[in-house]
Amino acid sequence: MSHALALHGVTKRYGNFVAVDRVSLDVAAGSFLTLLGPSGSGKTTILMAIAGFTVPDAGRILLDTKDITALPPEKRDFGMVFQGYALFPHMTVAENVAFPLRVRGMGRAEREDKVRAALDLVQLSALGDRRPQQLSGGQQQRVALARALVFDPALLLLDEPLSALDKKLRAELQEELRALHRRVGRTFVNVTHDQDEALSLSDQVAILNHGKLIQTGEPAALYERPATRFVADFLGKSNFLEATAEGGVLHLGGLDLAQADAPASGPVLLSLRPEKIALLADGETAANVAPGKILSWSYLGAGYSLVVDTPMGPLRASLPSWRAPIAPAEGLAVRLGWAADAAVAVAEDPA
Amino acid sequence: MRRDTGWWLLIAPAFLLLTLVYIAPIAQVLAISVMEPSPGLGNYERLFTSESVQRVIVTTLRICIITTAIALLLGYGLAYVIALATERARRWWLLAVLVPLWISVLVRAFAWVTLLRRQGVINEGLIAAGVITEPLALVWNETGIVIGMVHYMVPYAVLPMLAAMREVDPRLLAAARGMGASRGFAFSRVFLPLSMPGVIAAGVLVFIFSLGFYITPALLGGGRTLMVAEWIKLQILDLLRWGLGAMMATVLVLAILATLVVFSRLVNLRRLFGGGA
Ligand SMILES: Nc1ncnc2c1ncn2[C@@H]1O[C@H](COP(=O)(O)OP(=O)(O)OP(=O)(O)O)[C@@H](O)[C@H]1O
Ligand SMILES: [Mg+2]
Numbered sequence: 001m002s003h004a005l006a007l008h009g010v011t012k013r014y015g016n017f018v019a020v021d022r023v024s025l026d027v028a029a030g031s032f033l034t035l036l037g038p039s040g041s042g043k044t045t046i047l048m049a050i051a052g053f054t055v056p057d058a059g060r061i062l063l064d065t066k067d068i069t070a071l072p073p074e075k076r077d078f079g080m081v082f083q084g085y086a087l088f089p090h091m092t093v094a095e096n097v098a099f100p101l102r103v104r105g106m107g108r109a110e111r112e113d114k115v116r117a118a119l120d121l122v123q124l125s126a127l128g129d130r131r132p133q134q135l136s137g138g139q140q141q142r143v144a145l146a147r148a149l150v151f152d153p154a155l156l157l158l159d160e161p162l163s164a165l166d167k168k169l170r171a172e173l174q175e176e177l178r179a180l181h182r183r184v185g186r187t188f189v190n191v192t193h194d195q196d197e198a199l200s201l202s203d204q205v206a207i208l209n210h211g212k213l214i215q216t217g218e219p220a221a222l223y224e225r226p227a228t229r230f231v232a233d234f235l236g237k238s239n240f241l242e243a244t245a246e247g248g249v250l251h252l253g254g255l256d257l258a259q260a261d262a263p264a265s266g267p268v269l270l271s272l273r274p275e276k277i278a279l280l281a282d283g284e285t286a287a288n289v290a291p292g293k294i295l296s297w298s299y300l301g302a303g304y305s306l307v308v309d310t311p312m313g314p315l316r317a318s319l320p321s322w323r324a325p326i327a328p329a330e331g332l333a334v335r336l337g338w339a340a341d342a343a344v345a346v347a348e349d350p351a
Numbered sequence: 352m353r354r355d356t357g358w359w360l361l362i363a364p365a366f367l368l369l370t371l372v373y374i375a376p377i378a379q380v381l382a383i384s385v386m387e388p389s390p391g392l393g394n395y396e397r398l399f400t401s402e403s404v405q406r407v408i409v410t411t412l413r414i415c416i417i418t419t420a421i422a423l424l425l426g427y428g429l430a431y432v433i434a435l436a437t438e439r440a441r442r443w444w445l446l447a448v449l450v451p452l453w454i455s456v457l458v459r460a461f462a463w464v465t466l467l468r469r470q471g472v473i474n475e476g477l478i479a480a481g482v483i484t485e486p487l488a489l490v491w492n493e494t495g496i497v498i499g500m501v502h503y504m505v506p507y508a509v510l511p512m513l514a515a516m517r518e519v520d521p522r523l524l525a526a527a528r529g530m531g532a533s534r535g536f537a538f539s540r541v542f543l544p545l546s547m548p549g550v551i552a553a554g555v556l557v558f559i560f561s562l563g564f565y566i567t568p569a570l571l572g573g574g575r576t577l578m579v580a581e582w583i584k585l586q587i588l589d590l591l592r593w594g595l596g597a598m599m600a601t602v603l604v605l606a607i608l609a610t611l612v613v614f615s616r617l618v619n620l621r622r623l624f625g626g627g628a
Contacts, residue, residue, distance in 0.1 A: 051529055074528045086526035090544045099540070100530035151530070 002030040002187050003064050003154045005050065010059035012045050012211075019045045021211040022059070027204070029064075032181050032188045036198040037208030038234070043191040044083070044159055046208075050189060051157050052076050063154060076155075079148030079186075083159040085140050087132035093143050094119070094128035100151040118150040121180070138169045145177075149184060158190040162197060174200055195235050199223065207231050209349075230349045232271035239277075239315050241270040241343065253311035258287040260341040269346050274305070276342040277317040279334055281325060286337025290315065297328040304328050308336055377604065380597045387594030394598035404599070411579045414493060414568070415561040418500040422557050423550060425501065426508030430549075433509070434516035448506050456503065460570040463499045464490055467571075491573025499567040507560060508553040515549025516542075555614040559607050579603055 005027040012020040020042040027033045035043045048054040050061060052073035061069045068076060079100075088096050097118050101111045119125045122142035132140055141161060148156055161177070162170045178201055181188050192198055198205045199219040206216045207230075215227045226232035229240060243252040245265050250257035262268065280286060292310035304319045306328060317336055319328070326332065384394050397404045433444040451459065466472050467490035474486040489495055519542060527537035565580035572578070577585070579599060586596035 053525055053529070072528075073525075074531045074533060076529075077531065078529065080526065080529045082522050082526055084522065086520065086522040088523060088527075088541060099527070099532075102540075103527075103531045103536060147530070 034202040079153030384597035495571035
């Protein structure tokens with residue numbers, strides 16, 4: 001059975017420094033939540049509070065309806081994959097996985113069955129007799145997962161489980177982790193500073209900065225409708241247009257902007273994703289058109305990344321490289337166009 | 352080949368010096384042990400025939416084993432506290448452990464005599480408190496020797512164990528507790544086995560040191576309980592039985608070498624356990 005988790009106003013201070021500032025979160029039973037934020041934003045601190053290794057200075061943590069804020073870690077029954085995995089070097093893989101079962105005083109036969117099943121789950125049945133230091137990084141990661149799942153934990157907590165791996169292996173294990181989540185149907189709480197990992201794995205992403213929760217939502221919702229400049233910038237790439245509204249029309253750099261649901265007046269900050277900007281062919285037009293010259297460009301395999309100098313300032317645009325209509329060159333004159341609903345208004349972050 | 356010769360020339364002075372002051376005397380001791388008073392293995396026969404020789408060996412081993420065991424227990428507790436202390440507290444603890452090392456063995460032995468003798472602070476205090484009526488025999492016997500030696504050895508026990516404990520990743524203990532282990536279970540199944548290489552190293556160090564201990568047993572044993580080192584001195588300087596003394600010295604050196612050989616086996620175990628790196 002999977003459990004729901006809720007944080008109410010969780011706060012953690014170190015001296016005068018507020019590491020976690022009134023964070024409230026709801027994690028539905030069986031869902032996959034990722035805490036995403038830059039280094040030092042308080043992700044690990046929140047995870048440690050959920051696990052019971054740090055006690056929050058204020059706020060409550062609820063498992064379903066039970067208050068677990070003050071419960072010691074060994075009473076919580078949560079599985080945890082630590083940063084760096086924390087496998088026991090003096091035990092074999094099988095002994096590592098058996099550890100939580102030993103703690104629970106489970107009989108030998110049952111223990112062996114469970115260990116075998118857990119190692120099967122992560123496809124490591126053949127390596128049960130090895131020591132952790134005889135395994136590759138990806139294999140160690142899987143042992144850590146098996147060990148965290150073997151005792152049917154109420155919740156699985158993962159602290160940057162993939163950060164020590166190379167890019168290709170990371171992508172592979174991301175898929176495995178997703179599949180694993182679907183198979184075991186538990187509630188997962190994951191921590192990462194890798195936006196791709198957060199977007200591809202999670203049902204819900206919570207974005208943190210300076211210990212504060214900035215925005216929570218499904219990956220697509222966060223990407224398409226970021227609430228603040230920080231979210232738009234941290235999740236993917238974005239251009240920022242600082243325009244002024246006057247009588248329902250936006251002005252920037254001497255040009256008028258067509259923008260869906262623009263406010264009537266005042267300053268407006270727009271986030272415009274590079275992939276939503278098109279390179280207009282001769283005679284083609286769009287709701288918004290900005291002429292300009294290519295300032296710099298780079299080839300990324302699947303596409304080009306262009307920086308185009310326009311009257312609105314430099315804009316970053318991406319262009320698929322397959323049958324590209326132009327060959328990018330510095331100084332080349334181009335016209336950029338985007339739809340009225342391509343950009344979204346975002347709030348400036350409080351300083 | 353020629354380059355090798357060059358190196359040899361460079362280390363030749365050091366080599367000569369070592370041979371002269373270190374290896375030569377040991378070789379001479381070995382020679383004396385089979386030459387005096389008459390050529391042959393007569394001195395070594397005493398190991399099996401002489402009750403007094405056997406008694407001295409058994410006494411030495413017993414005192415060394417008891418000393419090592421107590422020093423390891425105390426040292427482990429101390430090292431554990433130091434390993435878990437904050438950075439600042441750790442510095443004070445280390446200072447407290449190391450300061451006794453700078454005080455002369457002689458001074459410390461006399462200090463123990465004044466504390467432990469019949470009219471010493473401890474006996475007087477216990478009598479005043481009504482715990483005992485007759486003073487306890489705490490010194491000039493094996494008890495006194497063990498107390499003095501343990502006091503001397505504890506720092507040597509603490510240091511290797513502390514080094515091993517500080518290599519234990521604290522996240523492993525957190526992981527154990529996160530999986531439901533109580534503090535005790537996490538300690539016995541994770542911390543203790545991972546700090547074992549340090550315990551073994553400390554045990555060997557203390558045991559070897561104890562085997563050849565001279566001043567402390569001589570002063571605190573009061574001449575009644577003889578350990579090997581004092582016995583050798585007695586044979587050579589007082590009884591002029593050079594052959595017998597040299598034989599025992601040789602046995603002592605061999606015992607130390609044997610301990611080291613066993614130890615190096617155990618160190619390989621450490622690689623098997625994957626402790627450290
Ligand atoms: N024990 C502590 N004492 C003092 N400050 C701490 C302590 N633990 C964490 N902090 C501070 O709290 C802040 C949040 O730390 P935390 O480890 O939660 O960051 P994080 O988001 O996990 O970062 P990273 O991505 O680098 O792991 C940091 O600025 C850190 O310096
Ligand atoms: Mg962290």
